[in-house]
Amino acid sequence: MNSEEKVWEKVLIARHIKRPTAKVLIEYLITDFVELHGDRYYHDDLCMVSGIGYLNDLPITIISQEKGDTTREKILYNFGMPHPEGYRKALRLMKQAEKFKRPILFIIDTPGAYPGKGAEERGQARAIANNLATMIDLKVPLISVVLGEGGSGGALGIGVTDEIWMFENAIYSILSPEGFASILYKDASKAKMAARVMRLTAEDLYAFKIVDKIIPEYNGGLHNEHEKSFSELKKGLISEFNELAKVDSNLLIKKRYKKYRDIGIYEET
Amino acid sequence: MNDFFQDRKAKVDLFKKQYRKKKLEGQKVEIPEGLFVKCDACGEHIFYDDLEENLHVCPKCNFHFRLNPRQRLAITVDKNSFTEMYTNIASANPLDFPDYDEKISSYQSETGEIDAFVCGTGKINSIEVAIGVLSSFFMMGSMGSAVGEKITRLIEFASEKRLPLIIFSASGGARMQEGIISLMQMAKTSAAIKHHDNAGLLYISVLTNPTTGGVAASFASLGDIMIAEGGALIGFAGKRVIEQTIKEELPKDFQTAEFQLEKGFVDIVTNRNNLKNLLTNILKLHK
Numbered sequence: 409m410n411s412e413e414k415v416w417e418k419v420l421i422a423r424h425i426k427r428p429t430a431k432v433l434i435e436y437l438i439t440d441f442v443e444l445h446g447d448r449y450y451h452d453d454l455c456m457v458s459g460i461g462y463l464n465d466l467p468i469t470i471i472s473q474e475k476g477d478t479t480r481e482k483i484l485y486n487f488g489m490p491h492p493e494g495y496r497k498a499l500r501l502m503k504q505a506e507k508f509k510r511p512i513l514f515i516i517d518t519p520g521a522y523p524g525k526g527a528e529e530r531g532q533a534r535a536i537a538n539n540l541a542t543m544i545d546l547k548v549p550l551i552s553v554v555l556g557e558g559g560s561g562g563a564l565g566i567g568v569t570d571e572i573w574m575f576e577n578a579i580y581s582i583l584s585p586e587g588f589a590s591i592l593y594k595d596a597s598k599a600k601m602a603a604r605v606m607r608l609t610a611e612d613l614y615a616f617k618i619v620d621k622i623i624p625e626y627n628g629g630l631h632n633e634h635e636k637s638f639s640e641l642k643k644g645l646i647s648e649f650n651e652l653a654k655v656d657s658n659l660l661i662k663k664r665y666k667k668y669r670d671i672g673i674y675e676e677t
Numbered sequence: 678m679n680d681f682f683q684d685r686k687a688k689v690d691l692f693k694k695q696y697r698k699k700k701l702e703g704q705k706v707e708i709p710e711g712l713f714v715k716c717d718a719c720g721e722h723i724f725y726d727d728l729e730e731n732l733h734v735c736p737k738c739n740f741h742f743r744l745n746p747r748q749r750l751a752i753t754v755d756k757n758s759f760t761e762m763y764t765n766i767a768s769a770n771p772l773d774f775p776d777y778d779e780k781i782s783s784y785q786s787e788t789g790e791i792d793a794f795v796c797g798t799g800k801i802n803s804i805e806v807a808i809g810v811l812s813s814f815f816m817m818g819s820m821g822s823a824v825g826e827k828i829t830r831l832i833e834f835a836s837e838k839r840l841p842l843i844i845f846s847a848s849g850g851a852r853m854q855e856g857i858i859s860l861m862q863m864a865k866t867s868a869a870i871k872h873h874d875n876a877g878l879l880y881i882s883v884l885t886n887p888t889t890g891g892v893a894a895s896f897a898s899l900g901d902i903m904i905a906e907g908g909a910l911i912g913f914a915g916k917r918v919i920e921q922t923i924k925e926e927l928p929k930d931f932q933t934a935e936f937q938l939e940k941g942f943v944d945i946v947t948n949r950n951n952l953k954n955l956l957t958n959i960l961k962l963h964k
Binding site: 521522523524525527528529530531532533534536537538540541542544545560561564565567568580581582583587588591592605606607608612613616618665668669671672673674675676677 | 853
């Protein structure tokens with residue numbers, strides 16, 4: 409296990425104020441990006457930035473969580489915490505992608521689904537659950553990439569995919585280390601300690617066989633150097649989407665089911 | 678003047694005497710443990726046998742006491758019809774989380790259960806069902822690998838045997854001590870529900886107090902028919918977390934079963950006394 413300091417450093421890098429957000433990554437990866445808005449029921453959740461465009465010459469759907477850059481933007485994007493409308497927009501565009509046989513790229517970067525009054529009133533739990541159930545048998549290739557923070561159900565709500573990739577300094581956890589510490593140690597200031605025992609680094613998730621690939625970061629992290637990492641990601645995505653396109657869609661969803669079916673470590677006597 | 682003080686002293690002595698006497702009498706009529714239960718909601722002292730007869734619902738204020746899986750099964754399935762399954766699956770400690778093993782052992786001896794989910798087959802008014810019950814008495818009904826695996830196996834079994842599926846949820850959400858592996862159980866159980874759904878089979882989700890977090894945001898919200906027990910707490914985020922986030926106090930009925938009915942997320946809110954009849958009617962309609 410990594411030391412407390414080393415893990416905490418990753419948490420700080422994953423949340424670094426200068427870490428490129430989803431739209432920077434979309435701009436790098438996608439040409440002719442057309443953003444699409446709204447869940448068709450209630451609202452457009454801005455932080456779930458979604459749309460269509462080309463990855464190289466492949467038309468794809470992109471669904472991402474945007475944290476925002478400046479303070480003004482961060483407020484506008486609700487710090488990357490989606491409301492139920494965000495998950496419903498994502499769901500609408502997933503079904504649309506399936507209709508037009510477009511593969512989907514998901515970019516995960518959220519502290520978690522928004523814990524607010526309106527979010528509860530409009531069914532945050534149901535919105536996430538619905539996505540989990542729908543994604544498991546979408547008949548197009550799905551790849552998710554954890555860019556910064558993979559915060560709990562908020563991340564998983566767009567994260568049930570054939571391949572899960574993580575940037576080297578990204579984190580993916582059941583709860584924020586602060587939330588975890590306040591529940592288990594009744595003390596949010598013990599977040600550092602929590603972060604270590606939670607096993608939330610890309611390395612940990614790779615070891616648990618939940619994450620399929622780690623995208624290396626250079627020069628101390630994406631906030632210092634992102635082009636090289638993004639270019640490696642792009643190459644990887646092009647080749648993986650190519651491979652997945654060869655798989656018959658029925659086999660694809662069978663494999664996806666098995667991937668999640670096999671997750672769990674328990675004792676059987 | 679002297680008289681006044683003496684008079685007063687006599688009165689105080691008398692009072693002391695009576696007070697002590699009362700105290701002694703109070704001790705004499707001490708209630709045998711377990712005979713009476715105090716209602717968590719209205720404070721009423723209820724004769725235990727009356728409470729049990731009323732399916733652990735307070736006769737005065739209708740508060741639904743939490744049930745453990747055995748109590749739940751006893752009032753739900755026909756006598757001697759329950760066959761338990763997957764009793765060989767227990768929690769491991771995938772993250773080597775400090776003190777987790779000890780915690781599991783202590784809950785095991787406290788509840789007599791292996792973990793937080795009990796399931797199998799049974800009959801409800803002679804209709805065969807696959808049935809599972811989460812226990813809020815076992816680590817707050819949290820879903821780790823063992824619970825997730827048992828739930829998934831039960832769902833898959835129901836799909837294979839083409840049985841209606843009923844799951845009683847009572848959970849704080851994912852099990853913190855199993856970290857990301859616990860989170861992934863949400864996807865795993867929801868996936869199995871989707872297959873059951875694709876096969877055209879019935880799933881009745883019964884939400885009991887409390888159903889929150891990762892359980893609310895996965896299989897528990899995916900029922901063809903969603904039933905909630907009166908007064909149950911149902912929601913995604915914890916009330917305290919929401920209040921801290923939005924910096925305002927939430928209304929008293931926030932995230933109750935009745936609130937979820939009003940917002941459109943459950944089909945029916947029912948009193949526990951009516952639940953078996955309700956389940957029977959729904960099952961019959963799908964025969």
